[in-house]
Amino acid sequence: MRNKIKTKQEIEKIAEELREKGKKIVTTNGSFDILHYAHVNLLEKAKNEGDVLIVLLNSDSSIKKFKGEQRPIIPQNERARMLEALESVDYVVIFEEDKPLELLKIIKPNKQVKGGSFILDRVREEKELVESWGGEFKNFELEDGFSTTNIINTILEKHK
Numbered sequence: 001m002r003n004k005i006k007t008k009q010e011i012e013k014i015a016e017e018l019r020e021k022g023k024k025i026v027t028t029n030g031s032f033d034i035l036h037y038a039h040v041n042l043l044e045k046a047k048n049e050g051d052v053l054i055v056l057l058n059s060d061s062s063i064k065k066f067k068g069e070q071r072p073i074i075p076q077n078e079r080a081r082m083l084e085a086l087e088s089v090d091y092v093v094i095f096e097e098d099k100p101l102e103l104l105k106i107i108k109p110n111k112q113v114k115g116g117s118f119i120l121d122r123v124r125e126e127k128e129l130v131e132s133w134g135g136e137f138k139n140f141e142l143e144d145g146f147s148t149t150n151i152i153n154t155i156l157e158k159h160k
Helices: 008-020 037-047 060-067 076-084 101-107 120-132 148-158
Strands: 025-030 052-058 091-095 111-114 136-139
Touching: 008 025, 008 052, 008 091, 008 101, 025 037, 025 101, 037 052, 037 111, 052 076, 052 101, 076 091, 091 101, 101 120, 111 120, 120 136
Parallel strands: 025 052, 025 111, 052 091, 111 136
Antiparallel strands: none
16 A cells, blocks of 8 residues: 555544544654654554554654754655655654654554653653543563664674
8 A cells, every 4th residue: 555654634534534434543653764663563562552553754844953963864855765665564654743742633643652762751741641531651661772873883892
């Protein structure tokens, strides 16, 4: 299925239709820069938490704010396209803000899922927001040894 990449306006309408049909909506968010094993596992686990998985993808500019000017490695449209190709992903929406709060308000997921590599203070607002309409915030443990930063460092080390 192609054309899973949606605008904020498109996903608002889609989410409304899904809720009307009684579908359980799951969201997750992140950079997904240099897609790897732990990303794929997180997305598959997230999909298993409901009927529809919507990935909220950090834009290039939002990633630069937190990870520096050297990131992302892969531009947002390419990252979105890679996510779109995964069977577990139903929709992808790119967001410019630091946090996906605006999209979460629009989508009102039943569950917001995180992979282990986050700081609780940074996601407290997400957790409280999702819980405000009766949704659930769920964290999956970090898979040791798998991170984009580790991959970048390995490449740099091997190609000195």
